Amino acid sequence: MVNLQAEPFSERSPLYRKHAGAQLRQLGETTVVACYSGNDERAQRQRCGLIDLCNLARAGFRGSDAAAYLRARGYQLPERPNQAIAQPDGGLVARLSKTEYLLLGSLGDAGVRVAQEETDWQLSDQANYLLPRQDSHAWLLLTGAHVSEVMAKLCGVDLRPQAFAPGSVAQTSAARISVIVINAPIAELPALHILCDRASASYFWDALLDAMAEFGGQPVGIDSLLKP
Known part of the structure; x- marks a missing residue:
C-alpha cells in the first residue's frame, strides 16, 4: 500500500484527485483505492x-443481433429493457433498450472478461456494434442502509426497494445530470451502481457526498467489498 500520487496510475480514474492520502492496491492491471483510513471499512459500507x-x-453493445452475440459469448440477458441481471462471475448485464446492453465487469476477475469483450469485438455482417463505455461513463457504487434516502435528495425517481426492486434499472437524472442507476445488491448489502458522464464525475462525487453527510456517509475502498 502507498499514498495516492498521480504517477502510479497507468489509467487514472477521473476522480483520482478526490482520493489524496488513500491507500492503493493493484486490481488486475489497474490501480484502485483499497481504503481511506487504513481501518476496516466494512461497517461504513x-x-x-x-x-x-x-x-x-x-462496455456496451447495440444492434438487432446484440442479444444473440452476447448469448453466444456466455452472458445471461435480462428479458426486458430497464432490467439488469447478475452474471455467475459477479459481473452485471443491464438492458438499456430493446437492442442495447451495458456490461459491467466483476471484481472477481478485476473486469478482465468485459475488457476482453471490447478487445475481441470486430465489425462484421452482424448488426451488433461495440459502444466503448470506459471513457464515456464514470462508475460509482453507493452502498448501505441509506442508499434510497441519499438518492431521494438528488433524483425525482422513487428508488426505494418497494418501487425499485433488485434488478431494476433507471435512466434518469440526478443532481441535474443524466445517470444510469442499477439496483444490484451485493449479497445482503444494499447497493446502487450509478453511471454518469465521465466529465461530470468529480461534480457528481461531491454531490453524492453532500447528500450522504446526513447519514454519516463516507468514501470507502475496494477492500470493503472484497472482505466477507
Whole structure:
C-alpha cells in the first residue's frame, strides 16, 4: 500500500484527485483505492459508503443481433429493457433498450472478461456494434442502509426497494445530470451502481457526498467489498 500520487496510475480514474492520502492496491492491471483510513471499512459500507469503480471495465453493445452475440459469448440477458441481471462471475448485464446492453465487469476477475469483450469485438455482417463505455461513463457504487434516502435528495425517481426492486434499472437524472442507476445488491448489502458522464464525475462525487453527510456517509475502498 502507498499514498495516492498521480504517477502510479497507468489509467487514472477521473476522480483520482478526490482520493489524496488513500491507500492503493493493484486490481488486475489497474490501480484502485483499497481504503481511506487504513481501518476496516466494512461497517461504513453497511451504513453509507461511496466507492469509485471507474477503473473497472465496462462496455456496451447495440444492434438487432446484440442479444444473440452476447448469448453466444456466455452472458445471461435480462428479458426486458430497464432490467439488469447478475452474471455467475459477479459481473452485471443491464438492458438499456430493446437492442442495447451495458456490461459491467466483476471484481472477481478485476473486469478482465468485459475488457476482453471490447478487445475481441470486430465489425462484421452482424448488426451488433461495440459502444466503448470506459471513457464515456464514470462508475460509482453507493452502498448501505441509506442508499434510497441519499438518492431521494438528488433524483425525482422513487428508488426505494418497494418501487425499485433488485434488478431494476433507471435512466434518469440526478443532481441535474443524466445517470444510469442499477439496483444490484451485493449479497445482503444494499447497493446502487450509478453511471454518469465521465466529465461530470468529480461534480457528481461531491454531490453524492453532500447528500450522504446526513447519514454519516463516507468514501470507502475496494477492500470493503472484497472482505466477507
